[in-house]
Amino acid sequence: MPEKPRLLQIGTITERMAARLAAGFEVVRLFDRPDRAAFLAEAGAGIVAVVTDGHWGVPPEVMAALPDLKVISSYGVGYDAIDAAAAAARGILVAHTPDVLNDEVADTAILLWLAVSRRFLAADRWVRSGDWERKGAFPLTRTVQGRTVGILGMGRIGQTIARRAQAFGARILYHARSPRDVPHEYVPDPVALARASDVLICITPGGAGTRHLVGAAVLDALGPEGILVNVARGSVVDEAALVAALEAGRLGGAGLDVFEAEPHVPEALRRMENVVLTPHVGSATVETRTAMGDLVCDNLDRFLEDGTVLTPVPECRHLVRA
Numbered sequence: 001m002p003e004k005p006r007l008l009q010i011g012t013i014t015e016r017m018a019a020r021l022a023a024g025f026e027v028v029r030l031f032d033r034p035d036r037a038a039f040l041a042e043a044g045a046g047i048v049a050v051v052t053d054g055h056w057g058v059p060p061e062v063m064a065a066l067p068d069l070k071v072i073s074s075y076g077v078g079y080d081a082i083d084a085a086a087a088a089a090r091g092i093l094v095a096h097t098p099d100v101l102n103d104e105v106a107d108t109a110i111l112l113w114l115a116v117s118r119r120f121l122a123a124d125r126w127v128r129s130g131d132w133e134r135k136g137a138f139p140l141t142r143t144v145q146g147r148t149v150g151i152l153g154m155g156r157i158g159q160t161i162a163r164r165a166q167a168f169g170a171r172i173l174y175h176a177r178s179p180r181d182v183p184h185e186y187v188p189d190p191v192a193l194a195r196a197s198d199v200l201i202c203i204t205p206g207g208a209g210t211r212h213l214v215g216a217a218v219l220d221a222l223g224p225e226g227i228l229v230n231v232a233r234g235s236v237v238d239e240a241a242l243v244a245a246l247e248a249g250r251l252g253g254a255g256l257d258v259f260e261a262e263p264h265v266p267e268a269l270r271r272m273e274n275v276v277l278t279p280h281v282g283s284a285t286v287e288t289r290t291a292m293g294d295l296v297c298d299n300l301d302r303f304l305e306d307g308t309v310l311t312p313v314p315e316c317r318h319l320v321r322a
Contacts, residue, residue, distance in 0.1 A: 007300070008066070010052040013075070016290065017051075020297040024304050025049060030062070040065035049073070049300060054096075055262075057081020063092075071309065073299045075292055076283075077101060077157070078233060080207035084315040094316050095299035095309040099156060100291040101283035106160035108282040109201050109231045112255025115276045116227050117144045117199075122273050142225075144168050150197030152190060152214070153204030153232065154180045161201055173197060176204070190214065194221035199229065206233025214238065219245040225252045231282045234259040243268045246275065257282050 007025035021027050028047070033039040044065035052058055054076030060083060063069065071093045072082060084094045115121060118141045125131075126138045149165045151158045151174040162172045162184060172184040175193045179186040187193040190213060194200050200222050204210050214228070215238040222228060228251065230237050239260045245251040246269075253274035259265050262280055269275050283289065299309040308320045 005049060005304075006047045007049040007051060008047045008062075010050060010058065010062070011056040011075075013051065013296075014289070014293050017293040017297055021051065021300065024301065037061070037065075049303065051075070051296060051300070052082070054078040054081060058083075058087075060086070063087065070307075071095070071300065071303045073296045073303075073309070075296050078206055079313055080205065080233065080235075082313075084313050088315045088319060091319060092316075093303065093309050093319055094313045095296075095311050096313050097292040097295045098311055100295055101288050102157050102160045104285055104288040105157050105203070105231055105282040106164050108257055108278070109161050109203065109229050109255075110164045112229045112231070112257065112276055112278070113149075113199055113201070113227060114144055116229075116253040116255045116274065117142050119273075121276055146170070147198040148173060148196060150174065150187070150193040150200045151184075152193065152200060152202045152236075154182060154184070155203070155205075157231075158201075158203045161203060191217050191221045194218045194226070195223075197222065197226065199227045202228070202230040202232040202236050204232050204236055206235050211235045212238040212241075214242075216241040216245065219251050222251060224249055227253045227255065229255040231257045234262060239266060239269075246272055 004024065004026045007021060007027050009027055009029045030036055040062060045067055047066050048068055048070045050058055050069065050072045052072065052074050054074060058072055069092050072087060073095045074082060075097060077096055077098045079094065079096050082094055087094050123138050146169045149170040149172055151161055154174040154176045159182060165172060173187050173193055173196055174184050175187050175190050187196065202214060213236050219241060242254065243266055246254065255276045257278045258280055265277060269277060295311065299311060302308055302310050312320050
C-alpha cells in the first residue's frame with residue numbers, strides 16, 4: 001500500500017474533520033511538538049499539505065520550513081494570517097471556506113446592531129437586578145427602523161448584511177475598493193460613508209491594507225448618535241481611537257465581535273453600557289462550523305484527486321485554472 005501524503009495540522013480541528021483527514025493523509029499535529037522549530041527543521045521536508053484556520057494561519061517561518069508544500073486549506077473565510085501572495089509565488093494553493101458562513105456572520109452583525117440600538121443587554125440586567133421592580137420602566141431606546149446603514153466592504157457577506165438590513169427599511173450605502181454590481185449607493189471614502197450613516201458595519205477583509213481603516217476620523221464622522229458594528233477583523237478598527245471616542249461621547253455605541261489582540265479586550269470596553277461584546281462567534285453555530293469543516297476537507301480531497309481545490313483564495317485562482 002502506498003504511503004499517505006503528510007499533512008501538518010496547525011491549531012485544533014473537529015473529530016469529524018480528523019476522521020476525514022486521516023483517511024487521505026498522515027496527519028502530524030504541530031502543536032503536539034514541544035520544540036516546533038526543531039521538528040520542522042527535521043521533518044518539514046515531505047509535508048505537502050497544511051490545515052489551519054483564520055486565527056493561526058501559516059506563520060512565515062513555518063511556510064519557509066516546508067519545501068514540498070503544495071496546498072493549504074484554511075478553516076474560515078478570512079486568510080490574512082497566511083501570506084497568500086508568497087504561497088502563490090511558490091505554486092502553493094491556498095483554499096478557504098467562503099459562502100458557507102455568509103448567513104451566520106450577517107445575522108451576527110444585525111443582532112449586534114439591534115442589541116446596541118435597543119440596549120437589550122442593559123435591559124436584561126435591569127430585570128435580573130430587580131431594578132424593574134425598584135425603579136420602574138427601563139429608559140427609552142432608539143428605533144432601528146428606517147436607518148441609513150453604511151457597509152464597509154461589499155463582498156458576499158456584505159451583500160447578505162445589506163439584504164438583512166433592508167428588512168428594517170434601511171437605506172444602504174457602502175464603500176469598497178471599487179464599486180460593485182449591487183443596487184446600493186457607492187461612497188468612495190470611508191469618512192464620507194460614516195458621515196452619511198447612522199450605523200457603520202465593518203465586513204472588509206483584514207490585513208495590512210485595511211489596518212485601522214476605521215480610525216478617529218471615521219468614528220468622529222459617525223458621530224455621537226452613530227453605532228459601529230465590527231464583524232470583520234479587529235485590526236480594521238483602531239481600538240484605542242474607538243475607546244477614546246466612546247469615552248468622550250463622540251460615538252453613540254458599538255457592537256464588537258472581533259478585537260485587535262484577541263482574546264484580550266480592553267477593560268474600558270468591558271465597562272461600557274453602550275457597547276455589546278461577543279467573543280468572535282460570528283460563524284459559531286453547529287451547522288455552519290460543520291459546513292466549514294466539511295469544505296476544508298473537500299478542498300483537500302479535491303487536491304488528492306486532481307491537484308486543484310474547490311475554493312481557492314483570489315491570489316491562487318490562476319493556479320487552479322492553469
